[in-house]
Amino acid sequence: MIRTVIFDMDGVIIDTEPVHHHAFFTQFAELGLAISDAEYASFLGKSTRNVFQQLKQKYHLGPEIDDLLRRKREIFNARFDTDPDLDLLPGVRSLIEDLHQHGVQMVLASSASKGTIARVFNRFGLAPYFTYIVSGEDFEESKPNPAIFLHAAELSKTPVSECVVIEDSTNGMAAAKAAGIYCIGYASPHSAGQDVRLADLVIQDFSELSAERIKALA
Incomplete structure (x- = not known):
C-alpha cells in the first residue's frame, strides 16, 4: 500500500512554467544567447543552478553562477508577485x-x-x-x-x-x-x-x- x-x-x-520561461528568455536576451525551444525543453526538471552550469560551460558565459542565479530570481520574482492569474x-x-x-x-x-x-x-x-x-x-x-x-x-x-x-x-x-x-x-x-x-x-x-x-x- x-x-x-x-x-x-x-x-x-x-x-509557473510561463513565469520561468519569461525569466529565462529575458535573461538569455541580456546574455546574447539564442536558445531554441528544443534546448529549453531539455532544461525542464533541472535546477536553475544546473541549467546555468550547463550554459556557462557550453557558451563560455562570463558572469559567475551565483550572479546568473540572482538575476534569474529577480526577474522571476517580479513576474510572480505581479501575476494575478497565477x-x-x-x-x-x-x-x-x-x-x-x-x-x-x-x-x-x-x-x-x-x-x-x-x-x-x-x-x-x-x-x-x-x-x-x-x-x-x-x-x-x-x-x-x-x-x-x-x-x-x-x-x-x-x-x-x-x-x-x-x-x-x-x-x-x-x-x-x-x-x-x-x-x-x-x-x-x-x-x-x-x-x-x-x-x-x-x-x-x-x-x-x-x-x-x-x-x-x-
Missing part, C-alpha cells in the same frame, strides 16, 4: 486535501529554489499539507539524478516501494524510475516536449486520481 506521495511542484502543483493547477488542491484527509503523507521534491517554493507555499497556503519540503538547490546534480527522490523517501521514513512520485517532466520521471519509485506522469498541456512513456501511470487531469486509487497502487 502507498503511504507517501512525493510531489514535484512546477508543472504539477502550479504552472493559480494551482485544476484539481490538484482537491487531491491534496483528499490525501491529507486519508492520512497519506505528502512530501515536496522540487528542482525549484527554496525561495520559489516558499513563495508558492505562502501564496497558496500549502504548508500544512506537507511534512517535508526538499529543494533541488541542495543537490549537486538535478533530475534525472534520483538523489532528490531518494532523500524525500528517506525523510518520510517510507520504503520506496510504498512511495509514489507525481511528475510532469521527462527528467523527473527518469529520476523517479532510477530511484525505484512508482511514477505517475501528468501529461500537462503546459509542459511541452516531455516524454511520459517512463511513467507507470499517465493522467491527463487530477480528477483521475484520489487517495483511494493512489493507496492501492504498486
